[in-house]
Amino acid sequence: MKIGQDTAVTIHYTLKGPDGQILDSSLDREPLTYLHGHRQIIFGLEQRLEGAEAGAQLDIHVPAAEAYGPRHQDLVFPVRRRQFDPEVALEPGVQVVTQGEEGPLVLTIVGVEGDTVLLDANHPLAGMDLDFSVQVVSVRAATPAEIAHGHVHA
């Protein structure tokens, strides 16, 4: 069966960034199962998996615009040091979670100068072209309940 709208798809994947560094991989854990055509995975990857069958091994390049979008410099903003929990190590690269209007928001510390901490609300992968190595483990038709719910059942 080919991957298409309303199929339940199981894949193993390795994600590499622009310098070839491995950013994420399912190979050391359970494979990822998702409902195809429901935007559960990044759109550029979902589109390029269309038509593949179980056993396929694919190298898929997704430009930033079809992954996490461009970086927006205006999403980098300064915050006073005293607004942080004193437990948090205020160092570049540290991620802090705050409550946004639409749920939790992950912010990355990108700089610390004196009393000022620079936060970046961009997705950590924004602005990056992504390279996926994907192994299609299985493909089956989703059940009517899965399609209605918009997710795969175990």
Ligand SMILES: [Zn+2]
């Ligand atoms: Zn359900």
